[in-house]
Amino acid sequence: MVKFFHDGGDLMWPLLACAIFGIGVIFWRLVVLTRAGASSKRVIKALRQAISDGNIQQAIEICENASGPVAVIMLAGLRRVQRGPESVAKAIENSGTLEMAFLERGLIWLATISTIAPMLGFLGTTLGMVSAFNAIEVAGEVEATLVAGGIKIALITTVTGLAVAIPMNIFYNYFVTRIDALILDMEESSAHLLDTLERTTGTQTAESGVLI
Numbered sequence: 736m737v738k739f740f741h742d743g744g745d746l747m748w749p750l751l752a753c754a755i756f757g758i759g760v761i762f763w764r765l766v767v768l769t770r771a772g773a774s775s776k777r778v779i780k781a782l783r784q785a786i787s788d789g790n791i792q793q794a795i796e797i798c799e800n801a802s803g804p805v806a807v808i809m810l811a812g813l814r815r816v817q818r819g820p821e822s823v824a825k826a827i828e829n830s831g832t833l834e835m836a837f838l839e840r841g842l843i844w845l846a847t848i849s850t851i852a853p854m855l856g857f858l859g860t861t862l863g864m865v866s867a868f869n870a871i872e873v874a875g876e877v878e879a880t881l882v883a884g885g886i887k888i889a890l891i892t893t894v895t896g897l898a899v900a901i902p903m904n905i906f907y908n909y910f911v912t913r914i915d916a917l918i919l920d921m922e923e924s925s926a927h928l929l930d931t932l933e934r935t936t937g938t939q940t941a942e943s944g945v946l947i
Contacts, residue, residue: 743891746859750852750892754899757848760841761906768913771838774803775920782809782924786931791816804834805921812928820932827925834921838914842907849903856896863889 740747778801785794791813798810811830812823867886 739891743895744859744862744888746855746862746892747895750855750895750899753848753852753855757845757899757903760844761903764841764845764906764910768838768910768917771803771917772913774801775805775917777801778803778806778809779920779924783927786928789931804831804838804917805924808834808921809924809928812925816932820929823932824925824929827928831918831921831925835914835918838917842910845903845907845910849900849907852899852903853896856893856900859892859896860889863887863892 740751743750778797781797782794782805785791785797795810795813798806798813808827808830812827815822815826863886866888
């Protein structure tokens with residue numbers, strides 16, 4: 736592997752940097768999204784029961800003792816229940832925007848690496864071919880040994896660029912899918928809370944009308 740790396744030329748260094756940085760981002764996002772997904776499932780189950788029972792205080796306590804995006808946005812809405820459904824919806828929307836930004840943090844780096852790595856590989860291909868033709872020009876004749884070094888650089892950098900870009904792109908799409916699932920959970924929980932509040936408000940209004 737060391738010989739393979741050195742045979743690829745100077746562009747192997749930026750490709751190595753892209754690979755190391757990308758792997759770091761992947762592990763970071765894996766940990767964050769795995770924790771968020773696991774906690775969200777527990778929170779959603781407990782919240783649905785508490786909200787259905789009309790126990791808002793219990794729902795608030797569940798969110799305060801939990802972590803993850805669902806708990807955060809639901810807590811923002813539950814704290815404004817007394818102000819009505821519109822205030823709750825606005826709080827959830829604002830909190831949801833912040834949580835989405837947190838979930839998507841770092842993905843831009845994976846997208847960038849998956850774009851830059853093949854371009855660095857193709858640049859190495861071009862430089863390798865230029866080196867090969869320079870060797871032919873200097874020698875004044877075409878021999879396999881003259882062009883072998885340049886062609887080797889061209890092929891190694893191309894392979895390395897694609898080897899770095901492909902897994903980065905795969906994980907980027909995987910993370911986007913995971914984030915979409917978490918966003919769907921947040922939307923369903925928010926809709927359940929708002930629907931419960933609207934039913935409660937409507938019931939209270941109807942009871943007041945009967946009493947009048």
